[in-house]
Amino acid sequence: MxxxxxxxxxxxxxxxxxxxxxxxxxxxxxxxxxxxxxxxxxxxxxxxxSKEKLFGAVFKAVLVKFMPKTLKVLSSDLPLFEKIEKFVDGYIDIITKHPSAPLFLIFELHRNPDGIAGILLNAFKEIGFNPVESFAKDVKIAKEMGLVHEGVDSKHLFVNMMSLCIFPVAARPLLQRIGFENDKKAYDKFLEMRKLEVTTFLINSIRKS
Amino acid sequence: MxxxxxxxxxxxxxxxxxxxxxxxxxxxxxxxxxxxxxxxxxxxxxxxxSKEKLFGAVFKAVLVKFMPKTLKVLSSDLPLFEKIEKFVDGYIDIITKHPSAPLFLIFELHRNPDGIAGILLNAFKEIGFNPVESFAKDVKIAKEMGLVHEGVDSKHLFVNMMSLCIFPVAARPLLQRIGFENDKKAYDKFLEMRKLEVTTFLINSIRKS
DNA sequence: GTCTATATCGGGATAGAC
DNA sequence: GTCTATCCCGATATAGAC
The missing domain is CATH 1.10.10.60 (Homeodomain-like)
Known part of the structure; x- marks a missing residue:
């Protein structure tokens, strides 16, 4: 509200x-x-x-609601581990507040990829920032500092991070039923715990020593 | 075909x-x-x-296409690490072959949770097998054998595993564009590599020592 | 079982009064 | 700017011939 x-x-x-x-x-x-x-x-x-136009406006509005906060973290100059922590924390927060948004974006993008992806790619181009490339640099630096394993692939890591944040919210109607007896509160708590869980999970898997 | x-x-x-x-x-x-x-x-x-009836038949058919193979692995008596490996491998394979199926299931479940989840829960009940509970047992055993950290939560691990398999396929239209310059082959390769990547990623994060 | 023709209805879009 | 009334098309569904 x-x-x-x-x-x-x-x-x-x-x-x-x-x-x-x-x-x-x-x-x-x-x-x-x-x-x-x-x-x-x-x-x-x-x-x-028209409906089409209204839909376009909504799609942009949803993007605008999501992008700024997340890009702010990703484009910051925090070191990798802190950046992961901040991102996971903020991202799970925002999609929990707007749970149907990610599924909406993914579904509509699936339905009409080229028509819609343009909006998104333009948004990145306008601000001259690509989250995947930026993240790759962060990983490279962390490797040079001897903090993460050489074998770590930044794209996999990025996709892992996104997956672990978004999927549990998007698939909630399914997961809440098969794993939580459809107990809303229990699942809310589960999501809240995931902030820490996902962060440590990600960092454990890449940290050297 | x-x-x-x-x-x-x-x-x-x-x-x-x-x-x-x-x-x-x-x-x-x-x-x-x-x-x-x-x-x-x-x-x-x-x-x-009616369309409604046809849709119901399709939904069931999609479930039937997915369930048996995955449940077979999950209900096997393989030790945890091998089970994770087998599951990830088989699951990424099958959803890569039917890429729109998972998003379809999730989206329709989101649209009409109670009406549709019934089909799914009944399927589980009929075969008397709950993947989440079963997985919890596997984790417990692995803990007792000193293979994984005591702090590992089986539900988070299960959700992590599902997330890491499904999301990269479901969100492909998005990810392929922002991270792979919309290069289909490159993304195919990426998905193929994920089998190993996800497995080691999961096991690294829970393995003791 | 498979087709053509048609009924029926819902939903996007417009006209026009106020 | 906001409303009522209406147009019109597209989509589900049915009737009925073969």
Missing amino acids: TELNKDTEGKILEAAQDVFTEKGMSGTRMQEIADKAGINKSLLHYYYR | TELNKDTEGKILEAAQDVFTEKGMSGTRMQEIADKAGINKSLLHYYYR
Whole structure:
């Protein structure tokens, strides 16, 4: 819940985010967005000309919500181990708050990769920052300092880190049922514990000595 | 490509799997399934009474395709380290062959958790096997044998293992673009290497001494 | 069993009053 | 800017001939 009193356009965008991230592009009904925003269906078309356009706005908004914090950590000059810790901590936090966002991004990207990935790649290009390359440098430095094994591959490490943060949230409806008897609180606690768990897990696996 | 000459019902189910797993329930058009199966739209309704029913059949079929192999490994009496290795190897293999299946399962489970999770939980109940509990036992034994740290939590380990296998395939459209310049072959190779990578990564992080 | 034709309905989009 | 009424197409589903 952000603010409650905003202009119509803002209310629409917020409602649209809720519905789109929950049900995806094709599963979303304009009517449901209108209802949730407390306005009429045709107002949606007044502000955003089409469903497609509204979807685009939502997609960007979700990116904007996620990118800044995470990129800030990744582009910082913290040493590798601290950077991993900070990233995992912040990332699990933010996706726990917006649990359907990552699955939404992945699913829609899967549905229409080229059309959508453009938005993302442009975002990186604009700020002149590629998280994967940047992370590779961090790993290289840590190797030179003798902190991590020479055999460590930065891309695998990066993908591992992302996987361990995102998957448990995205697959929650499944995991909570098969491993936690569908106990919401227990799973919340599990996710909270993962911050430490994932960090130590990652660092243990790459640390020299 | 399984067999080419099968009865109409089989052709429909196969085509339906392709389309449903690719586009999800709401993104799927019956027409597209009919085209892909090389038959008429109304034949779909002849064999499966509704889209909903067809979807159910597909969902089960996908489960059946995945479950047996993976459960066979998990329920075997291999020692923990070998079990991890076998699982990771086989799992990455099978989801690489059916890359859209995991995302499909997760997304549809997210969309309608209770309606769909029932199918899954029943499947487990029928065979009287819960992978999470079983894995917990394996970890316990390994601890008693002094092979892994006492602090290792079996649920985190299980979720880590699943995350590391599934996410890189599910998020491929994204990862391949930001980390591999959208080079398909490079990413294929990356996935192939992950079998060893993930295994050693997991074992390194839990092994005692 | 397989086809063509058609019914029916839902949802995106527009027109036009206020 | 916001509403009501309506258009129109696409998609599921059914009827019925062969």
